[in-house]
Amino acid sequence: MVAEYITLDRLATQLSEIKHQHFSGHVVLKSSSGQEWCLYVYLGRILYATGGSHPIRRWVRNSTLAGVDVSIAEDLQARIDGLTNISALTLAELNSCWEYYLLVNWAKQGRISRNALIKQIQTTIVEVLFDIVQAASVSYEQVAREQLSPQLTLIDIDRAFGIAIQQQQQWQQVGLTDILPDRSIKIAAVKEFQQIVSPAAYQALRFVLDGHHSIREIAAKARKSPVVIGQSFRSHLLSGTLSLVDLPDFPSPVARSKYPHGTKPPLIMCIDDSPFVCDRLEQIFREQGYQFISVMDSLKAIPLAISKKPQLIFLDLVMPNANGYEICSRLRKIGAFQDTPIVILTGNDGVIDRVRAKVVGATDFITKPVQSELVTEIAQKYLNPVLAT
Structure with missing residues (x-):
């Protein structure tokens, strides 16, 4: 059966009818390009609401904005496994709504305030509707299925859709019609871009304009709207100095694990005062299925390492308060870390630094900027040789 696609005006009418009919269930929408969303x-x-190209990245980003640090929370996979016992949910149910039930669990535990919870759900719903509006036409299906329970909050469907329409109109008005906010931006012409921006701006931007942060993620870090971020880079995209790159989503925490049942993936720790380096490593390793934790305050590094017991540590060489040499030397004096691989991160690939790193007990030494292939090889080398095959 060929799907019938409806226009935005028709979609607005359908959503209004849902409101007046007091419908309960799922609304499944699909674009001609294969994107699928569920309300x-x-x-x-x-x-x-969920779905689209980045449901996991969206959830991580909006949870962080709501004040829940998902990067240092207990293993997400273990949390999801726990939900099957707490809520008696089937794997099929978790595949479609684990985000919501995790929020329910956080609300019960007091990990997220009521206001932050409502804001996160509202933000997520509007973002999903924005992507649906951006698709211009979608197929539409109402499915009378058991609703999510408990009902944390109820959002007016007409109002949410109206906000999404307004945001999409703003997106078009500044010339971003053909740009999807889930795509990332990469510096395509380094020399030309360095001539346009100041040295300080270039050093800051090269970490986010690396093809590994979506426009929405850059906006969240800068505490600005995606429209502002998109508009600020539009001219550079048109000139070819910057280019757009498709960005994969994070792996689903309910997907089949490559580790045996009952075992956890290795935990990797990054000790670095740069949020960009920590974010980049987190993206790389979570996509590989590892657990990840970062700490940017060098004074908290050793207590956190003792508490979490990582199996691999990436350690920045130059940090305020305590440098990488000092931290490495102190870790090696602790019995639990005598054999833990410690990889030094540095922007200066000097012979003296390498020798000194070996003297204090470093296992390996790599230079910045972080390269995905290299750090993945490092992890496979020192953690689980099976992953390298």
Whole structure:
């Protein structure tokens, strides 16, 4: 059966009818390019929304903005496994709504405030609707299925759709019609870009304009709207100085694990005062299925390492308060870390630094900027040789 695609005006009418009919269930929407979204509806109002190209990245980003540090939370996979016991959910149910049930669990534990919870759900719903609007036409299906429970908050469907329409219009007005905010930006012409921006701006931007941060993620870090970020880089994209890159989503925490049942993936720690380096390593290793934790305060590094017991440590050489040499030397004096691989990160690939790093007990030494292939090889080399095959 060939899918019938409807226009935005028709979609707005359908959503209004849902509201007036007090419909409960799922609304499944698909674009001609293969994107799929799901709206969870209760009595004509939206409970939650998910889908699109980056559902996991969206959840991580919006959870962080809501004040929940998912990068140093307990292993997400273990949390999801726990939900199957707590809520008696099937794997099929978790595949579609694990985000919502994790929020329910956080609310019960007091890990997220009521206001932050509502804001996260509202932000997520509007973002999903924005992507649906950006698709211009979608197929539409109402499915009368059991609704999510409990109902954390109920969002007016007309109002949320109206906000998404306004945001999409702003996106078009500044000339971003053909740019998807889930795509990343990469410096395509380094020399030309260095001539345009100041040296300080270039040093800051090269970490986010590396093809590994979506426009939405850059906006979240800068505490600005995606429209502002997109508009600021538009001229450089048109000139070819910057280019757009497709960005994969993080792996789903309910996907089949490559580790045996009942075992956890190795934990990797990054000790670096640069949030860009920590974020980059987190993206790389979470995509590989590892657990990851970062600490940017060198004074907290050793207590956190003792608490979390990582199996591999990436350690920046130059940091305020305590440098990498000092931290490495102190870790090696602790019995639990005598054999833990410690990889020094540095922007200066000097012979003296390499020798000194070996003297204090470093296992390996790599230079910045972080290269995905290299750090992945490092992890495979020192953690699980099976992953290298």
